[in-house]
Amino acid sequence: xxxxxxxxxxxxxxxxxxxxxxxxxxxxxxxxxxxxxxxxxxxxxxxxxxxxxxxxxxxxxxxxxxxxxxxxxxxxxxxxxxxxxxxxxxxxxxxxxxxxxxxxxxxxxxxxxxxxxxxxxxxxxxxxxxxxxxxxxxxxxxxxxxxxxxxxxxxxxxxxxxxxxxxxxxxxxxxxxxxxxxxxxxxxxxxxxxxxxxxxxxxxxxxxxxxxxxxxxxxxxxxxxxxxxxxxxxxxxxxxxxxxxxxxxxxxxxxxxxxxxxxxxxxxxxxxxxxxxxxxxxxxxxxxxxxxxxxxxxxxxxxxxxxxxxxxxxxxxxxxxxxxxxxxxxxxxxxxxxxxx
Numbered sequence: 001x002x003x004x005x006x007x008x009x010x011x012x013x014x015x016x017x018x019x020x021x022x023x024x025x026x027x028x029x030x031x032x033x034x035x036x037x038x039x040x041x042x043x044x045x046x047x048x049x050x051x052x053x054x055x056x057x058x059x060x061x062x063x064x065x066x067x068x069x070x071x072x073x074x075x076x077x078x079x080x081x082x083x084x085x086x087x088x089x090x091x092x093x094x095x096x097x098x099x100x101x102x103x104x105x106x107x108x109x110x111x112x113x114x115x116x117x118x119x120x121x122x123x124x125x126x127x128x129x130x131x132x133x134x135x136x137x138x139x140x141x142x143x144x145x146x147x148x149x150x151x152x153x154x155x156x157x158x159x160x161x162x163x164x165x166x167x168x169x170x171x172x173x174x175x176x177x178x179x180x181x182x183x184x185x186x187x188x189x190x191x192x193x194x195x196x197x198x199x200x201x202x203x204x205x206x207x208x209x210x211x212x213x214x215x216x217x218x219x220x221x222x223x224x225x226x227x228x229x230x231x232x233x234x235x236x237x238x239x240x241x242x243x244x245x246x247x248x249x250x251x252x253x254x255x256x257x258x259x260x261x262x263x264x265x266x267x268x269x270x271x272x273x274x275x276x277x278x279x280x281x282x283x284x285x286x287x288x289x290x291x292x293x294x295x296x297x298x299x300x301x302x303x304x305x306x307x308x309x310x311x312x313x314x315x316x317x318x319x320x321x322x323x324x325x326x327x328x329x330x331x332x333x334x335x336x337x338x339x340x341x
Contacts (some may be wrong), residue, residue: 005255009262013072017064020269024060024139027276028053030290031316034279044129045113045220048106049275050135052099056272059095064269066092078161082152085161089151093177094144096206099272100185100231101136105129105227107192110221148175182239189228196221216285230278234271238264263326 017155031053040046055142069075077094078085150163163170198219241261279286 003255005259009259010074012074012266013068013262016266017068017072017269020266020273021060021064021068023276024064024269024273025057027273028056028060030293031276031279032057033293034286034289037293039216039285041287042126042222043216043220044124044126045106045109045224047126047129047133048102048109049224051136052102052106053275055095055098056275057100059272060098063088063092063095064272067265067269072239086148086151089161090144090148093147094140097143097181097185098137099233100181100189102133103224103227103231104185104188104192105132105136106224107189107196110224111192111196111199113217114196114221116199116202147177156319178239178243182235182242186232186235186239190232193225193228196225201335219283219285223279223286226282227275227278230274231271234267234274238268240264 032050034040035046035050035053042052066077069077078088109124109129111119112122115121147163150173151161152164163174238261241257241264244257245261280290
């Protein structure tokens with residue numbers, strides 16, 4: 001008989017994860033469409049956010065659906081084949097790291113762009129952002145190969161796919177994973193977020209001419225700082241449980257620990273899907289560009305007959321206006337009135 005706490009964790013996953021998946025796919029797809037607009041695409045920070053959104057779509061549509069089957073419905077495909085176990089765990093680990101570290105480097109880019117130092121501002125460029133995004137993706141693809149090689153499936157211990165902790169190298173690698181995700185990424189986000197806010201206080205002292213490009217820069221900073229705060233708040237709990245899971249402690253196989261791990265994991269899934277709401281709240285320019293996209297889509301979906309009818313009605317209305325203007329000009333023209341007499 002299944003423990004009530006484990007059943008509660010599975011029920012919470014079944015309720016919340018479908019909504020998170022839909023929000024992750026739809027919301028991040030809208031993020032991609034907006035961030036590809038010229039007003040955002042010309043900023044280096046937007047390139048990092050765009051890469052994070054693309055990765056989040058993959059994460060939501062592949063990893064989260066797999067997690068819903070495993071955790072919510074106890075349908076684990078890894079029990080069929082060890083290769084499925086290896087591939088899905090590899091994809092899970094690679095995609096889980098790419099988005100946070102794109103946000104880390106976006107925070108660093110905002111610090112550089114807001115600096116009063118010309119030397120530091122030179123690091124804020126689209127060319128450098130493209131190079132760094134490629135390095136992030138390449139590094140974690142190669143780093144995750146260790147997971148693919150070391151992972152095993154052991155259904156008897158209740159943990160499923162995992163890296164066995166019997167060897168020293170395995171222990172070091174798992175602890176490194178936990179450090180990269182739970183400690184280093186949030187620390188760097190918080191550090192450069194604080195440094196960016198300090199730069200902004202210094203810039204406010206010096207009067208500057210505010211251009212449209214500069215306003216977009218400031219809105220990107222506000223949007224990113226909000227995202228960093230939400231990320232740290234939602235991911236610190238799972239960092240604690242993840243570090244506990246890799247330590248040699250006895251309580252990591254108890255039902256209570258499984259319930260806590262499920263709840264903290266749901267918070268992490270929510271942080272991956274929350275960027276759309278954060279951008280909507282924190283950036284007025286994002287909302288304006290989104291409305292432009294939605295209005296364009298609405299016009300494209302209008303039936304052809306309706307569009308022709310609307311155009312013909314508009315044309316008739318313009319023709320009536322033209323006739324009325326010409327008539328009023330004839331009435332008010334004194335030369336025509338003289339000739340008429």
